[in-house]
Amino acid sequence: MLALEFPPLSHITNWPEFWGNDTYGINKVVLVYAAAALLTMLLFVLGSRKRLVPTGAQNLAEMSVEFIEDGIVMETMGEKGLKYTPLLISFFFFILFCNIFEIVPGIQMPGTARIALPMFLALLAYVIYHGAGIREHGPFGYLKHRLIPPGVPAALLVLIIPIEFIIAFVVTPFTHTVRLFANLLAGHILLVTFAVLSSALWVKNLSAVILPLPVLAVVAFTAFELLVSFLQAYVFTLLAGVYIGQAISHEH
Amino acid sequence: MRRLQLRLLLAAAVALVALVGFAPHGLAQEGGGDEDGTGDLTHASEECIHLLEEGGVPEDCQEAPNPILPERNEIIWGAIGFAAVFLFVWRFGLPAIKKGMNARTERIRHDLDQAEAQRQEAESVLSEYRTQLAEAKGEAGRIIEEARQTADAMRRDLSASAEADIAELRRRAAADIESAKLQAIADLRGEVANLAIGAAERVVERNLDRDTSTQLVESFIAQVGSGR
Numbered sequence: 001m002l003a004l005e006f007p008p009l010s011h012i013t014n015w016p017e018f019w020g021n022d023t024y025g026i027n028k029v030v031l032v033y034a035a036a037a038l039l040t041m042l043l044f045v046l047g048s049r050k051r052l053v054p055t056g057a058q059n060l061a062e063m064s065v066e067f068i069e070d071g072i073v074m075e076t077m078g079e080k081g082l083k084y085t086p087l088l089i090s091f092f093f094f095i096l097f098c099n100i101f102e103i104v105p106g107i108q109m110p111g112t113a114r115i116a117l118p119m120f121l122a123l124l125a126y127v128i129y130h131g132a133g134i135r136e137h138g139p140f141g142y143l144k145h146r147l148i149p150p151g152v153p154a155a156l157l158v159l160i161i162p163i164e165f166i167i168a169f170v171v172t173p174f175t176h177t178v179r180l181f182a183n184l185l186a187g188h189i190l191l192v193t194f195a196v197l198s199s200a201l202w203v204k205n206l207s208a209v210i211l212p213l214p215v216l217a218v219v220a221f222t223a224f225e226l227l228v229s230f231l232q233a234y235v236f237t238l239l240a241g242v243y244i245g246q247a248i249s250h251e252h
Numbered sequence: 253m254r255r256l257q258l259r260l261l262l263a264a265a266v267a268l269v270a271l272v273g274f275a276p277h278g279l280a281q282e283g284g285g286d287e288d289g290t291g292d293l294t295h296a297s298e299e300c301i302h303l304l305e306e307g308g309v310p311e312d313c314q315e316a317p318n319p320i321l322p323e324r325n326e327i328i329w330g331a332i333g334f335a336a337v338f339l340f341v342w343r344f345g346l347p348a349i350k351k352g353m354n355a356r357t358e359r360i361r362h363d364l365d366q367a368e369a370q371r372q373e374a375e376s377v378l379s380e381y382r383t384q385l386a387e388a389k390g391e392a393g394r395i396i397e398e399a400r401q402t403a404d405a406m407r408r409d410l411s412a413s414a415e416a417d418i419a420e421l422r423r424r425a426a427a428d429i430e431s432a433k434l435q436a437i438a439d440l441r442g443e444v445a446n447l448a449i450g451a452a453e454r455v456v457e458r459n460l461d462r463d464t465s466t467q468l469v470e471s472f473i474a475q476v477g478s479g480r
Binding site: 094 | 258261262265319320321322323324325326327328329330331333334336337338340341342344345346348349350351352353355356359
């Protein structure tokens with residue numbers, strides 16, 4: 001009736017390179033990465049003013065630093081985690097700005113709706129938190145710390161050790177990746193769905209009566225995706241902090 | 253230098269955002285290719301032709317690529333982008349912001365310390381003033397008490413002096429009265445004598461000599477005076 005043709009997934013998430021080859025080619029997603037990186041730097045340049053009463057970007061940057069330092073680093077790792085603050089700030093802002101392009105008119109493509117960046121960042125976090133754990137406890141001490149919970153009867157260790165191994169060394173990078181990637185991809189598909197529906201209802205027949213519904217849905221989901229963008233950046237950063245905290249702590 | 257840095261970053265950000273905004277036109281994979289069939293083939297069309305050449309069916313053209321497999325270029329550029337952000341935040345961004353925040357904390361602490369010192373100084377001065385005020389009040393009380401005692405003494409002295417004066421005046425008045433009374437009595441005696449003589453002369457109708465008359469009268473008076 002409406003001749004509604006929903007585009008295949010590749011048409012809304014895959015962007016061909018307009019410069020370069022498959023290895024170094026630049027496409028829309030790469031430009032989103034670049035813009036996110038530049039916006040993060042810009043925030044910190046503008047925020048590094050030294051006014052006694054902070055306003056604007058300085059206020060935002062200082063609040064963000066305090067939010068991550070007090071709300072994530074101190075909560076998950078304590079004092080000894082302060083050296084990871086630059087890493088977590090980078091995670092948060094880079095992901096946040098990559099996410100936020102999901103709702104920027106004319107761009108509307110989150111860099112994190114492609115699996116490459118979430119996977120890279122999750123693997124980077126994986127290497128860092130296991131590296132930190134090994135440095136803190138030593139290789140064998142770290143394995144013991146992660147795999148053998150204190151107080152477990154020896155008979156149960158046969159069962160517990162593989163479970164702990166799978167959780168600590170196998171599952172976490174996947175969940176860390178997929179949580180960010182899937183949320184942003186789903187949000188993107190959601191917005192595209194209602195936008196396509198609105199577009200299809202832009203017709204001169206009775207069907208146009210229900211046009212306001214998908215249009216309102218697009219508006220509502222755009223606001224919702226703003227929240228999701230922030231929340232997923234926070235969750236990814238918080239989990240990275242939690243994983244590092246678990247690795248370097250001396251309690252199980 | 254700082255202004256230039258800002259301008260460069262701002263220009264780069266604006267340029268890239270604009271570029272991203274314009275990039276989708278003609279670059280995103282639009283399904284179906286050109287409607288008139290005369291233009292260049294889109295990436296999607298090329299992909300579809302490739303699939304059909306390899307023995308696929310037309311439905312394969314609608315099949316989405318596996319979204320779980322990452323693109324190599326996106327991994328590389330994502331890593332470069334994140335590395336740039338991390339290095340910037342680590343080496344410049346965070347230290348600059350922390351420096352500003354620490355400087356503010358230090359300044360506020362210094363101001364608070366200074367305010368505390370000034371408050372203590374003010375309290376000390378106030379305490380000193382209060383002590384001085386209490387001393388002044390004590391001194392004023394002492395002076396007032398002394399004045400009161402002096403006034404009482406003066407009042408007592410004046411009262412005693414006035415009483416003495418009054419007594420003296422009374423004494424003098426009494427003496428004057430006594431003197432006047434004696435004088436009056438003496439005068440009265442003389443007058444009575446004269447009256448008596450005159451009366452006697454009339455009574456006896458004979459003229460006695462003066463000395464005899466006087467003697468008789470005085471004798472009479474003496475009798476009269478002793479008879480009172």
